[in-house]
Structure formats: C-alpha cells, structure tokens
Amino acid sequence: MEAFTDWLVSTPINGLVLNYAWSWPxxxxxxxxxLCMLMGSLLIMDLRLIGFNRIIPLQAVHSLMPVAIVAFAxxxxxxxxxxxxxxxxxxxxxxxxxxxxxxxxxxxNFLVYFTKVEPKIINLGPNEPTPGLAKAVGVMSLVFxxxxxxxxRLLPYLGTGGG
Amino acid sequence: xxxxxxxxxxxxxxxxxxxxxxxxxxIALHAIGMAVMVGLSLLLDLRxxxxxxxxxLQALQRFxxxxxxxxxxxxxxxxxxxxxxxxxxxxxxxxxxxxxxxxFGAITAAILQPAVVKAGPSGVVSGGTKAVAAIAIVFxxxxxxxGRLTAYL
Numbered sequence: 001m002e003a004f005t006d007w008l009v010s011t012p013i014n015g016l017v018l019n020y021a022w023s024w025p026x027x028x029x030x031x032x033x034x035l036c037m038l039m040g041s042l043l044i045m046d047l048r049l050i051g052f053n054r055i056i057p058l059q060a061v062h063s064l065m066p067v068a069i070v071a072f073a074x075x076x077x078x079x080x081x082x083x084x085x086x087x088x089x090x091x092x093x094x095x096x097x098x099x100x101x102x103x104x105x106x107x108x109n110f111l112v113y114f115t116k117v118e119p120k121i122i123n124l125g126p127n128e129p130t131p132g133l134a135k136a137v138g139v140m141s142l143v144f145x146x147x148x149x150x151x152x153r154l155l156p157y158l159g160t161g162g163g
Numbered sequence: 164x165x166x167x168x169x170x171x172x173x174x175x176x177x178x179x180x181x182x183x184x185x186x187x188x189x190i191a192l193h194a195i196g197m198a199v200m201v202g203l204s205l206l207l208d209l210r211x212x213x214x215x216x217x218x219x220l221q222a223l224q225r226f227x228x229x230x231x232x233x234x235x236x237x238x239x240x241x242x243x244x245x246x247x248x249x250x251x252x253x254x255x256x257x258x259x260x261x262x263x264x265x266x267f268g269a270i271t272a273a274i275l276q277p278a279v280v281k282a283g284p285s286g287v288v289s290g291g292t293k294a295v296a297a298i299a300i301v302f303x304x305x306x307x308x309x310g311r312l313t314a315y316l
Contacts, residue, residue: 025315029308032197036307040202044218044226053222060217064206126219146195153194157187 005087017085027081034074035149041068042145049117049130049138058124095158099151106144113137167249179247186247192240197310199233201303204272208303211275211288211296220279220286227276234269257316261309264302271299 008014017023041064047053048061083090090096117134124130130138151158170176179185207223207230209215245252252258278292 025312029311032307032311033304035194036198036202036205036303038202039198040204040206043199043203043229044206047229053225056218056222060215060219063215063217067206146198149194149198150191153191154187157190 001091005091008084008087011084013081013084017081023081024085027078031075031078031082034071034078035152038068038071038075039145039149041065041071042141046138046141049113049121049134049141051130051135054127054129057126058121058128058130062118062122090155093155093159095151095155099148099155102144102147102151106141106148109137109140109144113141164250164253167253170246170249173246175243176246176249179243186244189240189243193237193244196233196236196240197307200230200237201233201268201307203227203230203233204268204303205300207275207279208271208296208299211279212293219284220282220288221284223279224276227272227279230272234272252313255313255316257309258313261306261313264306264309268299268302268306271295271302275299 017027044053045061045064045068048056048058112133117131117137121130121134179189203226206215207226210218210220210223274295275292278288278295282288282292
C-alpha cells in the first residue's frame, strides 16, 4: 500500500494537481457538476423503476443511462485526480473506504439491474407496473448513491487521522 | 449589518461553527439538496430543449415538484451555514454571485414548471420556454462552480 501511494505521488499527475492553484478547484467543480448529472439521471430512472411517474415508458427513462455513465466516468477521472494529488489523506480516512465500498455495492446493484431487471422491463409502456425486483433495485440504487454522495461530502470531517 | 451580527450570535450559528456535528451535517444536507435540485433541473432543462424526447413533458411536472424539495433542503441547510459566518459571506463577491445565480435558477424553474404543464400531451413548448431552459443550464452550472469556489476565495 505504501509503495502504491509513493508511486501515486511520484507521478507527474501529482504535480499537475498540486502545483497549480486552479487545478484542485477545477477538479472539484467538475466532480460536483457531474455528481448533479449522475444523481439527477438516477433519480428519474430509479423512481420510475420504483413506480413514480409511471406515465414515462421504460425505454424513455433508459435513454438517460448514457448521461449517468458519462457522469460517473467524469467523477472517476476527477476522483483519481484527487487521489494522485493527496493519496495519504484519502487512504487513511475510513470515510473514503466507506464511500468506495458503497460505489462497489452500487456497481453490483447495477449488474443485477442489467442482467435480471432490464431484459424484463425494457418494453414496459406507460402506466405499466414494474416487478418487485425492479422496485428493490431502484430503492437500493438510491440508498447506495445518496450514501456515496453523503460520505463523499463528509470525507474532510470524518476520520481525518491520516493527513 | 446589525441583523447579520445578531444572526452570527444565535444558537444556530454557534452550533454550526463550534459543534462536532453542526457544520458537517449541514454541508452533507446541502450536497444532497444540490444533487436533487440542480441534478433534476439540468435534466429537465435538457428535456425541454428536446433531449430524451421519449419522456413525456407532462411527466416533468412531478420531477419539478421533487426538485423543489431539494431546493427547500438547501434553503434550510444553506441558511444555517450562512448564519455561522454571515458577515463574511455577505462581502464575498463569489458567494454573492452564487446566491444571485441560485435565485435566477429558481426563477427559471418557477417559469418552466407551469410551461410544461401547459404543453399538455402534444408536448410542444414555445421558443421562449426553450430559451429559458437554455439560460437555466448556464445559471445552474455557474452557480455550482461559484459555490465550490466560495471555499477558496
């Protein structure tokens, strides 16, 4: 682990993130904008899965999936920027690991959606109810992602033993 | 300024400034409210501009309702955060720019919500409505950036 963190700070990315006054705030601004897009698209998709706003056909909510995926990719890239900049602080912070764990759980939940739920529901039209598993996946998605958001925002205030 | 000095001296301001849970709990709520209000607003604005055309415009009405809940969360958490350092925030041009943009953003949502209801099942919105949606995206994006920069300037 120490070798890994030493490597992270030895890369040119570390300098890029730390040596310019604007790079950290720029990464943060992008991270925040993309999190809004991610959570906004998830709210619309997951709430339809749960049964809210049934007048939307499932195919139509599914058109938001690329938004969620691109937004997540932006946050993974900007997130790696923070990690390359200050890995010791993050790795020593338990809230960071809770956040990463919740992202893994959200990923597993997405796989359940992709393999078990989507094939069954994708052709559901307006006002058609979704099966129980779809509702459960929608609820878990919102729980995990709002957890990711909360732990992410609380990171600087929780378990800051490392820095 | 007298009001702001009084505000900073309230128990609420003291709780946000000095307690272990005050500032973190308010800042976490503020992130959640932001994700709900701004996240939904950006997507609803894009829908009004013609993206994701399969989503009926009528469906947007309920999401606007949900977005206002996010706005309410941020009004409350934001007021608490403001109270802790009211006299500093009020003279911070980055913060004041953000607040102006948030106000403008909220006004766009208040204009767009009835406009999508009026569009009805045909789903046709006027050019003016689309223009408001386009400006709304600019307001929200700059508000987020300014909000983030408030921590630096």
